[in-house]
Amino acid sequence: MLPLVALSVLVAVSPAIAVWPLPRQYSTGTTPLRLSPAFHIDLSGIHGAPQDLVAAVARTSNYLRNDKLQALVPDRGASSGNAIRGAKSLNSLTVSLTTSGKVRSISEEAVDDVESRVESYTLTVPADGSPASLKANSTLGLFRGLTTFGQLWYDLNGATYTLEAPFNIVDSPAYPYRGFMLDTARNYFPVADIKRTLDAMSWVKINTFHWHVVDSQSFPLVVPGYTELSQKGAYSAAQVYTPADVKDIVQYAAARGIDVMAEIDTPGHTSIIAKAHPEHIACFEASPWTQFANEPPAGQLRLASSATTNFTTGLLKAAASMFQSKLFSTGGDELNANCYAKDNATQADLAAQQKTLEQALDTFTQATHAGLREVGKRAVVWEEMVLDHQVTLANDTVALVWISSEHVASVAQKGYKLVHAASDYFYLDCGGGGWVGQNVLGNSWCDPFKTWQKSYSFNPTANLTAEQSKLVLGGQHLLWTEQSGPANLDPIVWPRAASSAEVFWSGPGGDVGKALPRLHDVAFRFQQRGVRAIPLQPLWCALRAGKCDLNA
Amino acid sequence: MLPLVALSVLVAVSPAIAVWPLPRQYSTGTTPLRLSPAFHIDLSGIHGAPQDLVAAVARTSNYLRNDKLQALVPDRGASSGNAIRGAKSLNSLTVSLTTSGKVRSISEEAVDDVESRVESYTLTVPADGSPASLKANSTLGLFRGLTTFGQLWYDLNGATYTLEAPFNIVDSPAYPYRGFMLDTARNYFPVADIKRTLDAMSWVKINTFHWHVVDSQSFPLVVPGYTELSQKGAYSAAQVYTPADVKDIVQYAAARGIDVMAEIDTPGHTSIIAKAHPEHIACFEASPWTQFANEPPAGQLRLASSATTNFTTGLLKAAASMFQSKLFSTGGDELNANCYAKDNATQADLAAQQKTLEQALDTFTQATHAGLREVGKRAVVWEEMVLDHQVTLANDTVALVWISSEHVASVAQKGYKLVHAASDYFYLDCGGGGWVGQNVLGNSWCDPFKTWQKSYSFNPTANLTAEQSKLVLGGQHLLWTEQSGPANLDPIVWPRAASSAEVFWSGPGGDVGKALPRLHDVAFRFQQRGVRAIPLQPLWCALRAGKCDLNA
Structure with missing residues (x-):
């Protein structure tokens, strides 16, 4: 577990993470990182990984390949081209369970009593290209973490990248x-x-x-x-x-x-x-x-x-x-x-x-x-x-x-x-x-x-x-x-x-002005995945966070 | 030209015509009529029919074949099955121009000065299976009439039919x-x-x-x-x-x-x-x-x-x-x-x-x-x-x-x-x-x-x-x-x-209660043609005209 105080401090520095809903605790960096063409999600640490987890990994891999979401900035990321081309490559995400009991499927855990579901996870994406790590006490938690991982990346001319490595995320829901x-x-x-x-x-x-x-x-x-x-x-x-x-x-x-x-x-x-x-x-x-x-x-x-x-x-x-x-x-x-x-x-x-x-x-x-x-x-x-x-x-x-x-x-x-x-x-x-x-x-x-x-x-x-x-x-x-x-x-x-x-x-308590750029990300990523989410603003505004605020 | 007074009287008797916008003058009957499998739209009376009119006829024929819109009644027309099976067949719609001058295309007439466009037409669909007739002074008017003709029909198990023949329509726009x-x-x-x-x-x-x-x-x-x-x-x-x-x-x-x-x-x-x-x-x-x-x-x-x-x-x-x-x-x-x-x-x-x-x-x-x-x-x-x-x-x-x-x-x-x-x-x-x-x-x-x-x-x-x-x-x-x-x-x-x-x-002056069933027809026909028009009411209401009115 990462020290929470340190995480909170880091949040103030880099509020740009586009994950929705916002993780409860996270830090981001400023290092470019790209997914290797050979990038894979490694389940080998989970003996008898349930079929629905295997399928979730396959869907996540598909999203990583096919979202092709350009960054929501005026040049859609073009000016970061050199940084992205020169970035380290991430070859794998290692997925593991932090309990040693019988492995239950996502599907089983999803229908547990609402008060007893375990959805927490920890996700770490180092900046140096060493393997990323997703850990949880439940396959349901792993699924939530895979969902988060799938929202970290943008596309520039076929490169799947982030400009914000390393990521350190410790997440769990406020309400069940x-x-x-x-x-x-x-x-x-x-x-x-x-x-x-x-x-x-x-x-x-x-x-x-x-x-x-x-x-x-x-x-x-x-x-x-x-x-x-x-x-x-x-x-x-x-x-x-x-x-x-x-x-x-x-x-x-x-x-x-x-x-x-x-x-x-x-x-x-x-x-x-x-x-x-x-x-x-x-x-x-x-x-x-x-x-x-x-x-x-x-x-x-x-x-x-x-x-x-x-x-x-x-x-x-x-x-x-x-x-x-x-x-x-x-x-x-x-x-x-x-x-x-x-x-x-x-x-x-x-x-x-x-x-x-x-x-x-x-x-x-x-x-x-x-x-x-x-x-x-x-x-x-x-x-x-x-x-x-x-x-x-x-x-x-x-x-x-x-x-x-x-x-x-x-x-x-x-x-x-x-x-x-x-x-x-x-x-x-x-x-x-x-x-x-x-x-x-x-x-x-x-x-x-x-x-x-x-x-x-x-x-x-x-x-x-x-x-x-x-x-x-x-x-x-x-x-x-x-x-x-x-x-x-x-x-x-x-x-x-x-x-x-x-x-x-x-x-609760989120600021709508800070949330809007991330919600644009949600809408555009949904569109890339075939869900007809509406634009919340003119694209001019969506590409320029804050510029269309009431007092901008 | 049909006598206007007679038409007005007939409107009161049969307000069910689903054409949108409502023709300025029309009468309908109560005779079932179906389109023959060999139904065709006959342009042969127009020498040198312009290509866009030929294309409009082809599109209309496609709509007639593919709309497959079921009547908006609780049984979707099933109880009219015998009447439809026993109905006379309409073999053709004869399209003709009532002027003898040079034939202009729809495309030319569509961009005429707004005050001088001619969009009027006359459409007659006899109840006895004899050819229907569409006449106008302009190809633009003929196009409007084809549009109307395409809205007269419903589908029941592959039969394209109306229960309201004969139709006599004399139409022109209130505003250009x-x-x-x-x-x-x-x-x-x-x-x-x-x-x-x-x-x-x-x-x-x-x-x-x-x-x-x-x-x-x-x-x-x-x-x-x-x-x-x-x-x-x-x-x-x-x-x-x-x-x-x-x-x-x-x-x-x-x-x-x-x-x-x-x-x-x-x-x-x-x-x-x-x-x-x-x-x-x-x-x-x-x-x-x-x-x-x-x-x-x-x-x-x-x-x-x-x-x-x-x-x-x-x-x-x-x-x-x-x-x-x-x-x-x-x-x-x-x-x-x-x-x-x-x-x-x-x-x-x-x-x-x-x-x-x-x-x-x-x-x-x-x-x-x-x-x-x-x-x-x-x-x-x-x-x-x-x-x-x-x-x-x-x-x-x-x-x-x-x-x-x-x-x-x-x-x-x-x-x-x-x-x-x-x-x-x-x-x-x-x-x-x-x-x-x-x-x-x-x-x-x-x-x-x-x-x-x-x-x-x-x-x-x-x-x-x-x-x-x-x-x-x-x-x-x-x-x-x-x-x-x-x-x-x-x-x-x-x-x-x-x-x-x-x-x-x-x-102006239309009654929203009378308009609603026809507007349902518009929405459902649009959906059949690939336009995602929204439902205005629960389907239960759309199939039961008036039953969801405020005082029903």
Whole structure:
């Protein structure tokens, strides 16, 4: 371990490292170094290196060869040509594990309990051409280090170089949960889009894919034993995720250090289930929808019905069993009481059981969550289940705070672990105009657009006591897809979603002015790798750090 | 000509035609009709059909075969299967000119004076399978009619069909100028992106590509005789538009009925010229830029210098001569007086000539515009040249109203022809967050996001007298590209820019609720043709017209 104080001092000297998220501790130098044409990543020190680590090394080698990212300076590095040609060559990166136990794969470690994952690593790149070294206690940590190594290099006429050797990096995440949520129900995304997104997530060390897979509009998930739901509720026979697709996505994610936390939102947001099971849905497509749901079509599970409770528990168990993650979200947002008030079946059930709606919701939730526990899952819920309802939740329940960042303290007061997902900071869909029809001048409900600067300025422990702060697992950006599809997935997400990735890996308090040049690097490197990240500024500005600042 | 009253009555009966922009007069029926596998477009009635018309017919035939757009209804047309299988087949569309003069090409007619272009056509598709008929007085009109014909059809299992035959369409534009502006200076767009955009523009009958080709940040245009500007001022040697590229783009546009109105913004927005000609630029990259320019880098042409005036005139003449259009924009927006106040050279010139800055601007503008007239061009300017400065402009000068739609009446009062380009309705970049650095919570200067509904609600003659209303040539959407590049060109533009295309073709006053289903059709057909238009709603809504309206 390098002395931390010395590292901190060095940071002040060379802030130019382009790694995103910024390593927790690092130093850089001023010596040019290039990758040898024979450069290789050496895994020989790891006996029985798992296949996904071997594959990660191969991908890293590909990026090193093919990124061909020119430095973001006016001459794109040309004036450093002599220095680069005369630089020492790096022949290898030696990868090793610092524990002697059984070697576990990245994929196994990626789905460990969120609080117990080990993602730390140490990366040293000497300036003299002697072998670079990557060490970690876990293959997951090695994967994070490989990701960092892949961001150190630029291209000049085919030479892969840095001007900042030596590098000494000691890194680990500030928070164990760094996520990204995608809604595949409002509009469908082919598996290829999800995989490309998983790759992009891994490049900024995001470790959780919160998959809001179904909702009132469509049910694309093919759940064994419940295939009628997707048969009747998917947008088309082609717009589904089969068990094989899910397995493929889960494996693809895990090999990239990403846990897939799926969600089947209940008891609201379930209208489409009525296509196969009308008996389970109250106020199905009731009109006007504004009285029965936050968006069309209306329809909620008949939570007071024991048949519906059993059906839902079975569905959740079957769906959750498709995923390796310990976490599974049962949703619980935007419950509409009027829907149940107007539903004769629910009213009859409540009367027969002499329960209030809240009591029935408690019974329903306890049943579904018990089902999840039976299959080894830990429940995740939207904030209303903690703040707005009288529901008994297990102590290990995770709450997603979405309505407002101002609700965080209230959730923490209740003592639940929480994930930041506040619409006022992290909703990627805001600011694009209202999508509801016949709404001439309507802008989106969560205006304005959430800039990367806004989310970058987020403080995860604002208004929390030191003890409450320990409840924060991390946070995430979210894409609700009322106005998104494959056409704009990349540009609406990237590079913005990288800003929360850095807040929750490197810790808060970063300066947007210092971050911007590195975020340009993220966007341009993503483009080189086939992800359509948008430019944050005119190229003139991107090539001249600081020159387009407000007071430059 | 069909009786207009009868047509109007029929419109009320069948509002479902998906053509965009909506034809000025049309009727539809309720008879299924399918395209015969042997369907062909017959040009034999036109002796010496120009090559670009033959090519347009080939493209239309390709779209008919390859769009494979399923109807936007819940079952995607499946329940109409029997009706479609039993439908009469259409074997041909007969295309003919209704004038006997010399046949001119689409490309020639597309660059006619904007006020004299003939784009009207008549399209008849009988329900009984007898040949459809497309007639016009111009090949440009025939091209518009082919575009309409290509939007009438859906796919069901390989059958190309409509359920709405017969069609009787009599169409012509409400306004002669329907444009789209792209800025290729803040960020560069490869020729392929521009061509794809031209195709998309033509699909909604946009007829002018306002090409804001250079600006302070980069000079990608290779101008014969002035090649040092792009050599020193392009972002890279690859990020340029050569004379061959320009010719290619101009021809590609013209063959699609689009006039390319280029712009070299002067005397502001010219900082990058200093890279090759420092002698012509005042306050070059002066700091803080906020005092010298509306965005970095600062730099303006030394308008009081006769050498600079001659240089600019020569440059504009050479640049304008690369384009066929009669229109050429000299810009004239956002002139910064402080830049000249602090420029010793300009102050010396003004003193020597005993002129005020405004008098020098007048001399400069008269000289550059006279140069344009020498090469057969008509000047286009941003509104400030009309409203804010004491500049003598030719009567035929066209003003682009951009700062606010509230300035339209003032421009009209001055008697100039005008094009609507107001930031409060038509700026596609608004609402995406501020791009200036170190601006933590800054949103864009022209917040909020301009929804398609907002631009669709625009009234081109608001606050104008009947006489002033005749000055309105039309209008356009605009994309300034501080935060755009190839990565998000399609999704930020489409289908939003189609809304102004309909306002200025079909006329204002359209209902957003009725328009939305047709605009979905535009977005989905664009996607089928390879343009990444975004979904405006969840697919559930797109398949159920009206069900997601505010009061549904």
